[in-house]
Amino acid sequence: MRILTKVSAVVVAFMSLNAAGASAQSANINATATVFQAITVTGARYLSFGNVFPVVAKTVVVSDATSGRFDLTGQSSGNVNVSFTLPTNLTSGANNLPIGTWTGCTNGTNTTTGCTSFTPSAGATASAFSGAGALFVWVGGTVSPAANQAAGAYTGVVTLTAAYF
Amino acid sequence: MRRCAFLLLSALLAATPLAGQSTVTGIRDLAFGIVIRGVQTTVAPADPVKSGRFYVRHRLNRQVRIQFTLPTQLARVGGGGNLPITFPNNSGIAQGTAGNSVPLTFNPNVAQTFNLVTSADFFVNLGGRVSPAANQATGNYRGTVTLTVTFF
Numbered sequence: 001m002r003i004l005t006k007v008s009a010v011v012v013a014f015m016s017l018n019a020a021g022a023s024a025q026s027a028n029i030n031a032t033a034t035v036f037q038a039i040t041v042t043g044a045r046y047l048s049f050g051n052v053f054p055v056v057a058k059t060v061v062v063s064d065a066t067s068g069r070f071d072l073t074g075q076s077s078g079n080v081n082v083s084f085t086l087p088t089n090l091t092s093g094a095n096n097l098p099i100g101t102w103t104g105c106t107n108g109t110n111t112t113t114g115c116t117s118f119t120p121s122a123g124a125t126a127s128a129f130s131g132a133g134a135l136f137v138w139v140g141g142t143v144s145p146a147a148n149q150a151a152g153a154y155t156g157v158v159t160l161t162a163a164y165f
Numbered sequence: 166m167r168r169c170a171f172l173l174l175s176a177l178l179a180a181t182p183l184a185g186q187s188t189v190t191g192i193r194d195l196a197f198g199i200v201i202r203g204v205q206t207t208v209a210p211a212d213p214v215k216s217g218r219f220y221v222r223h224r225l226n227r228q229v230r231i232q233f234t235l236p237t238q239l240a241r242v243g244g245g246g247n248l249p250i251t252f253p254n255n256s257g258i259a260q261g262t263a264g265n266s267v268p269l270t271f272n273p274n275v276a277q278t279f280n281l282v283t284s285a286d287f288f289v290n291l292g293g294r295v296s297p298a299a300n301q302a303t304g305n306y307r308g309t310v311t312l313t314v315t316f317f
Contacts, residue, residue: 022317023316024315025187025188025313025314025316026311026312027189027190027191027312027314028191028310028311029193029194029217029218029219029291029312030194030195030196030308030310031194031217031293031308031310032195032197032305032308033196033197033198033239033248033295034199034304034305035306036201037201037202038201038202038203038204039201078199164199164201
């Protein structure tokens with residue numbers, strides 16, 4: 001009986017020790033975010049080939065007055081990826097006019113002088129907003145009318161998508 | 166019999182965790198990256214890059230209680246504003262390191278008690294949601310997330 005009592009006493013003593021021995025520790029991490037202003041994209045000018053003639057390919061380069069232009073605003077000096085959805089044909093009803101050989105250029109100011117060339121059809125292009133939060137993007141291309149190209153007004157849509165990175 | 170009592174005590178003490186064996190460590194920040202003014206942004210707890218992460222180690226077949234201290238706002242670095250942050254009730258995940266451990270989704274706003282059945286250590290991932298106002302001041306924001314773990 002004495003022995004059992006001793007053993008019980010030991011067990012009780014341990015259990016009390018164990019309950020009191022629960023320990024706590026803490027650790028920290030940071031939660032972080034960087035707030036940027038939203039990007040705006042405006043189709044500022046059509047890419048316009050004017051009159052074209054059968055079998056005479058016509059190219060508009062980015063420095064031409066008829067090149068396409070997008071005006072973007074965003075976070076000052078923010079890095080941005082620019083990508084395009086490009087047509088392979090301009091259409092006039094059921095008729096197609098092939099378009100390709102896309103060219104592009106970006107600049108933080110509204111001039112193609114000194115702009116940075118890129119290939120719009122090659123996927124996303126890394127660029128950056130100017131310190132004033134501006135970015136201008138010009139687009140050129142080539143249309144290739146066939147010998148039997150139907151006369152008419154042909155149109156297509158060029159879409160620019162921009163995202164911070 | 167004294168010897169028996171000593172052996173029993175030794176066996177019980179051997180199962181008692183030592184202070185140095187139980188740890189909690191913050192190993193990855195909860196990083197929302199770039200968020201846009203006026204656009205709510207959520208990081209999932211399973212996000213392998215952006216979610217916050219802690220590592221907890223104790224002993225197999227023991228219990229741990231975890232309790233987050235969560236911010237309600239991130240403060241703009243350099244002053245000038247706060248960015249509201251919330252933690253949806255499914256934005257915590259705990260998973261043991263053993264191959265057969267099953268991830269457990271939980272509400273980080275409420276204390277949780279886990280039994281360490283398959284592994285003695287586990288990771289705790291934390292997601293969250295920030296809600297920048299339309300006129301939120303641009304810049305970097307930061308807050309502190311604390312995980313307190315009680316080892317039983």
